[in-house]
Amino acid sequence: MPQSSISVLLSHYIHVVMHDHNKFGEVVGEVKEMGFNLESSNFVFALNALCGKNSKSIWKRSRGVYMRWGWSENDVLSAFRKNPEFMIMSEKKIMRVMEFLVNKMGWPSGMIAKYPWVMRHSLEKRIIPRCLVVKVLWLKGLIDENLSLGYVVQPDEKLFVERFVTKYQNEVPQLWNVYQGKVEIEDV
Structure with a gap:
């Protein structure tokens, strides 16, 4: 992992490295299996998304919400690789943004999966x-x-x-x- 990513990890996401060694290693393995490059800063953001308090339940909840909007498992994973932090938003925020973009604006739900960072605005x-x-x-x-x-x-x-x-x-x-x-x- 590059020094810059380690710096981000330690300065902004110290809770991630405070986990039990085995749990941390498990999450690092999961993130690698999802296709993240250890050299990328997104690797750190993915660790944060999967190591936070109640992260597994938040991940499942968010995955379910996006799938209700027609996203496939591949859409969720692809969007997560582009912007891991969009998966740790509240269900209310996800629903409000999707409702506006899909129902009011008419954009296909799949387009939002291509630009997941939009959800963070x-x-x-x-x-x-x-x-x-x-x-x-x-x-x-x-x-x-x-x-x-x-x-x-x-x-x-x-x-x-x-x-x-x-x-x-x-x-x-x-x-x-x-x-x-x-x-x-x-x-x-």
């Missing part, structure tokens, strides 16, 4: 404002409906505003107000 501060702007642009026919979720949620605020708000300000003058939550999309 604030629903109110990042996901909803950005998605509402995108929905307005879809409804106006100004952007492609096949836009990836990552392209919408990943960029920093400045880049998002340039791509989706400023660029279309002339066609949709109320877009900035939609982004700030001052105007409902039905009023645009």
